[in-house]
Amino acid sequence: MSLLREIRFTLNGVARQVSVPVTMTALAMLRDVLHLTGTKYGCGEGECGACTILVDGRSVNSCVMFAVDCDGRQVTTIEGIAADAQWQPLRESLVEHGGVQCGFCTPGMVVQASHVLSRDPHADRQAIKRGLEGNLCRCTGYKKIVDAVVAVADAGGKVAP
Amino acid sequence: MSPVTVARQSLIGRRIPKLDAPEKASGQTRYIQDIDLPGQLHAKILRSSRLHARILSIDTAKAAALPGVHCVITAADVPEQRPIGVNKDQLPLKTDRVRSYRDEIAAVAAESPEIAEAALGLIEVTYEDLPPLVDPRLSKQPGAPILHDRAADNVAMTFTYQNGDVAEGEAESDFVVEDEFSLHYVTHCCMGVSGVIAEFEPSGNLTLYSNTQVPFLHKREFAELLGIDPGRIRIIQPPIGGGFGSKLDIYPFEPICIFLAKKTGRPVKLVFSREEEFLASPTRQPVILRLRSGARKDGTLTFRTVRTLHDNGAYTSWGATTPFVMMQTFSSLYRVPHCDYFTEAVYTNNPYAGSFRGYGNLQATFAVEQHMDKLAALVGMDPLDFRLKNAQEPGEVTPQGMHFKSCGFKDCLTIAARRSDYADKRRQYEAERRQPGTVKRGIGIASMLHVGGGAKIYPSDGCGTILKLDDFAHVTLITGASEIGQGSETVLAQLVCEELGVPLDAVTVVNNDTDITPWDVGVHASRTTFIAGNSAIGAARKAREKILLAAAKVTNLAAEQLDLRQGAIVRSEDGQLLMPLAKMLRSLHFSDKAELVITSHYYEPPSQHQDKEFKGDVSAAYAWATQVVELEVDTATGIVRLDKVTAAHDVGRVLNRLGIEGQIEGGIVMGQGYALTEDLLVEEGVCRNPNFRDYKLVTAPEIPEMDISFVETQDGEGPQGAKGVGEAPAICMAAAVANAIENATGVRITSLPFTPERVYRALRAIED
Ligand code: FES
Ligand code: FES
Numbered sequence: 007m008s009l010l011r012e013i014r015f016t017l018n019g020v021a022r023q024v025s026v027p028v029t030m031t032a033l034a035m036l037r038d039v040l041h042l043t044g045t046k047y048g049c050g051e052g053e054c055g056a057c058t059i060l061v062d063g064r065s066v067n068s069c070v071m072f073a074v075d076c077d078g079r080q081v082t083t084i085e086g087i088a089a090d091a092q093w094q095p096l097r098e099s100l101v102e103h104g105g106v107q108c109g110f111c112t113p114g115m116v117v118q119a120s121h122v123l124s125r126d127p128h129a130d131r132q133a134i135k136r137g138l139e140g141n142l143c144r145c146t147g148y149k150k151i152v153d154a155v156v157a158v159a160d161a162g163g164k165v166a167p
Numbered sequence: 168m169s170p171v172t173v174a175r176q177s178l179i180g181r182r183i184p185k186l187d188a189p190e191k192a193s194g195q196t197r198y199i200q201d202i203d204l205p206g207q208l209h210a211k212i213l214r215s216s217r218l219h220a221r222i223l224s225i226d227t228a229k230a231a232a233l234p235g236v237h238c239v240i241t242a243a244d245v246p247e248q249r250p251i252g253v254n255k256d257q258l259p260l261k262t263d264r265v266r267s268y269r270d271e272i273a274a275v276a277a278e279s280p281e282i283a284e285a286a287l288g289l290i291e292v293t294y295e296d297l298p299p300l301v302d303p304r305l306s307k308q309p310g311a312p313i314l315h316d317r318a319a320d321n322v323a324m325t326f327t328y329q330n331g332d333v334a335e336g337e338a339e340s341d342f343v344v345e346d347e348f349s350l351h352y353v354t355h356c357c358m359g360v361s362g363v364i365a366e367f368e369p370s371g372n373l374t375l376y377s378n379t380q381v382p383f384l385h386k387r388e389f390a391e392l393l394g395i396d397p398g399r400i401r402i403i404q405p406p407i408g409g410g411f412g413s414k415l416d417i418y419p420f421e422p423i424c425i426f427l428a429k430k431t432g433r434p435v436k437l438v439f440s441r442e443e444e445f446l447a448s449p450t451r452q453p454v455i456l457r458l459r460s461g462a463r464k465d466g467t468l469t470f471r472t473v474r475t476l477h478d479n480g481a482y483t484s485w486g487a488t489t490p491f492v493m494m495q496t497f498s499s500l501y502r503v504p505h506c507d508y509f510t511e512a513v514y515t516n517n518p519y520a521g522s523f524r525g526y527g528n529l530q531a532t533f534a535v536e537q538h539m540d541k542l543a544a545l546v547g548m549d550p551l552d553f554r555l556k557n558a559q560e561p562g563e564v565t566p567q568g569m570h571f572k573s574c575g576f577k578d579c580l581t582i583a584a585r586r587s588d589y590a591d592k593r594r595q596y597e598a599e600r601r602q603p604g605t606v607k608r609g610i611g612i613a614s615m616l617h618v619g620g621g622a623k624i625y626p627s628d629g630c631g632t633i634l635k636l637d638d639f640a641h642v643t644l645i646t647g648a649s650e651i652g653q654g655s656e657t658v659l660a661q662l663v664c665e666e667l668g669v670p671l672d673a674v675t676v677v678n679n680d681t682d683i684t685p686w687d688v689g690v691h692a693s694r695t696t697f698i699a700g701n702s703a704i705g706a707a708r709k710a711r712e713k714i715l716l717a718a719a720k721v722t723n724l725a726a727e728q729l730d731l732r733q734g735a736i737v738r739s740e741d742g743q744l745l746m747p748l749a750k751m752l753r754s755l756h757f758s759d760k761a762e763l764v765i766t767s768h769y770y771e772p773p774s775q776h777q778d779k780e781f782k783g784d785v786s787a788a789y790a791w792a793t794q795v796v797e798l799e800v801d802t803a804t805g806i807v808r809l810d811k812v813t814a815a816h817d818v819g820r821v822l823n824r825l826g827i828e829g830q831i832e833g834g835i836v837m838g839q840g841y842a843l844t845e846d847l848l849v850e851e852g853v854c855r856n857p858n859f860r861d862y863k864l865v866t867a868p869e870i871p872e873m874d875i876s877f878v879e880t881q882d883g884e885g886p887q888g889a890k891g892v893g894e895a896p897a898i899c900m901a902a903a904v905a906n907a908i909e910n911a912t913g914v915r916i917t918s919l920p921f922t923p924e925r926v927y928r929a930l931r932a933i934e935d
Binding site for chain 1: 182184185187188189191192193194195196197198200201355356357358359360406407408409410411440441651652653654825826828829832833834835836837858859860864865866867868870873
């Protein structure tokens with residue numbers, strides 16, 4: 007119904023070209039148009055972090071970003087992080103530290119944690135807690151998530167594959 | 168060559184990562200929101216825009232004419248609908264009257280959620296307002312609007328429990344205290360919003376993709392509601408984005424989605440927005456609670472009189488029944504010879520409450536544990552000593568009939584107090600109150616009792632298991648128990664490994680399809696580890712016996728001389744490897760008496776239904792905990808900052824250390840939210856903050872340091888000695904925070920939550 011616009015961008019390292027309504031959010035495009043369902047809807051208002059993606063290396067709540075604003079950008083979703091050996095230690099750390107319960111917040115947490123660690127591979131506990139402040143989790147009480155990220159930071163952040 | 172020996176390896180008590188965590192951490196897990204069926208339509212619900220009104224007309228013509236709309240329904244289109252809920256006091260689609268803002272009036276199925284939403288805007292409803300009733304204290308006043316014809320006094324439910332004679336108890340008391348406590352609305356805030364997908368086959372069979380916590384009970388209820396045979400309903404439970412009790416009742420969106428699927432002949436998916444989740448999913452039960460308690464000079468408790476007013480909201484869900492649990496805390500957490508408990512749940516036009524982790528116990532504990540501190544002060548005892556003097560001990564049977572076969576309460580109290588240095592700090596902080604400076608430190612203690620071995624609420628509290636051994640020694644555990652993120656699948660797999668000596672990755676757990684899984688009463692009452700665990704152990708033991716008997720024949724040893732370790736059959740005495748388990752199973756598999764599918768069940772745990780007076784040993788085991796909170800209060804701003812929580816939990820036995828810590832940490836932080844930040848503001852029946860901006864969940868930087876100890880009482884009936892723990896950790900927090908604020912400031916606050924404004928006002932009120 008609404009006006010369509012064609013955009014080109016790099017999604018998880020692959021060039022994509024899609025037509026999207028100008029009113030569509032990046033979250034809806036990822037989930038409903040491109041069928042990448044790892045990015046979650048938790049609130050649609052930029053308040054929970056479940057929809058976190060990276061756009062040109064910055065973490066963004068995709069539910070409050072227009073899809074058309076992905077045009078010309080580098081977009082990374084949880085699917086991209088999951089396929090990236092660089093972040094395997096982070097994912098494993100979350101698993102091993104018990105940072106995953108229902109798991110609904112987890113993709114957003116992983117993307118956000120990767121962002122925190124990219125900026126500061128040796129981030130300390132306080133910085134990590136602050137970095138995850140925008141990501142809500144109802145199950146874990148955060149401690150094990152923070153522990154998991156701290157463990158990766160202690161090991162030097164990015165561990166080469 | 169010396170023989171190979173194999174050591175016994177136990178997974179019990181170890182830190183075992185959740186089996187489904189790798190998939191979740193890579194975003195591959197498909198939640199209900201992520202499932203789309205071919206040909207699927209999307210549904211949206213039109214809700215009332217009036218608090219209390221008669222529906223004069225509904226015109227759906229324009230909505231139905233919108234391109235892409237397949238179907239619009241109102242109550243008139245589904246004459247077959249039946250009342251739902253605990254009191255069966257609401258229809259999924261309301262007929263001629265709405266009683267709250269969330270009331271469902273019409274629903275649309277369309278090609279996309281956007282079209283469905285647009286169609287809702289085209290439905291024209293005319294109302295005639297009726298006088299509202301939003302204050303539960305006024306529900307029984309003469310002339311109050313009557314919400315349901317069946318309840319001319321607006322009383323939805325009452326609960327009465329008594330033991331002893333409170334008048335006698337009062338006469339024996341040297342000290343009596345009485346307070347009114349007021350407990351607010353909070354809501355589950357599962358990160359995954361509610362959703363359901365319904366699909367009918369041409370045969371009339373219905374498949375529901377649902378996040379229900381009670382699939383087998385709901386199968387029956389849906390069947391009644393639809394007038395079809397329960398055998399025709401299959402419930403598939405995709406991974407759930409959080410439960411916490413929110414999915415224990417049928418709520419109108421589910422039958423509505425089913426009606427739409429039936430009408431359209433297409434799969435229909437209905438998923439809430441976050442705003443809708445706030446407005447139209449259940450809350451925790453708000454309670455106004457008056458408690459009168461007494462003690463003798465020597466510190467013995469004498470009596471408790473409890474009167475609670477539950478705001479039932481417009482309809483009745485599980486929230487109204489929380490007295491089941493509340494009265495246990497009043498009657499049985501401590502030894503109280505005389506107890507008189509009464510609850511009245513009254514209808515209003517407000518939101519209605521469901522079950523929520525802790526089920527009334529947060530509210531009851533908030534009151535009881537504050538009175539324990541108050542009485543201790545009057546008696547002149549340290550609050551810890553006062554509690555120890557009145558605490559339950561192993562072997563006691565309370566006047567309400569609860570039998571505490573294992574009970575680590577006193578250990579919980581002493582361990583939490585010692586590890587937090589409670590007694591010294593309490594005195595020190597009290598002394599520091601008068602010193603200059605606006606930031607005051609405080610420490611507070613609270614304890615709880617909760618069911619830990621199931622709860623006999625339904626006709627059965629059982630769970631079935633099917634265990635399948637394949638010819639490569641891979642085990643499939645098919646359990647009735649649902650997984651809601653708490654890690655039940657991992658614990659059940661561990662219990663199976665323990666019996667069969669197979670590695671964890673040799674076990675697959677199937678737990679999400681009522682066409683496959685055996686019956687279970689559902690995930691609630693912290694029952695899954697205990698009940699489903701015992702059921703799984705039963706099946707695994709049968710399998711073990713079968714394998715060892717077969718192995719005995721081959722090895723010429725007695726079955727008793729054999730053991731299963733690390734995927735092998737070994738001689739018990741020295742661990743000598745006799746043969747790989749896979750080899751044994753392969754040969755069994757292709758023999759004529761193989762029967763490598765084993766069924767078992769745990770019907771019934773040794774617990775009792777309560778009688779009409781609510782007396783009876785309702786659980787096979789009971790969980791205990793003490794939590795000590797340390798905090799700072801800024802008296803200039805009213806801001807409370809949690810520093811540390813020291814928790815000691817009687818969990819029977821730790822099965823999965825990682826999982827149980829996760830349950831306790833998550834519960835503590837949920838309790839922190841209840842105490843300090845979360846507040847669903849309901850004003851004149853309207854929810855004012857249906858979003859995470861204004862409804863404040865605790866965030867990562869705000870969590871306290873957590874020191875968790877386990878008291879392992881090895882419950883005789885528990886699976887490997889374990890007891891349930893899911894709800895326990897959320898229960899004490901608000902009470903402990905209240906006591907800590909009192910320790911810091913000398914001011915006791917009896918209403919939640921402790922927002923800066925409330926604390927600030929309470930402090931000023933004392934100064935005035
Ligand atoms: S869904 Fe985007 S922040 Fe919540
Ligand atoms: S694990 Fe459930 S919301 Fe974080």
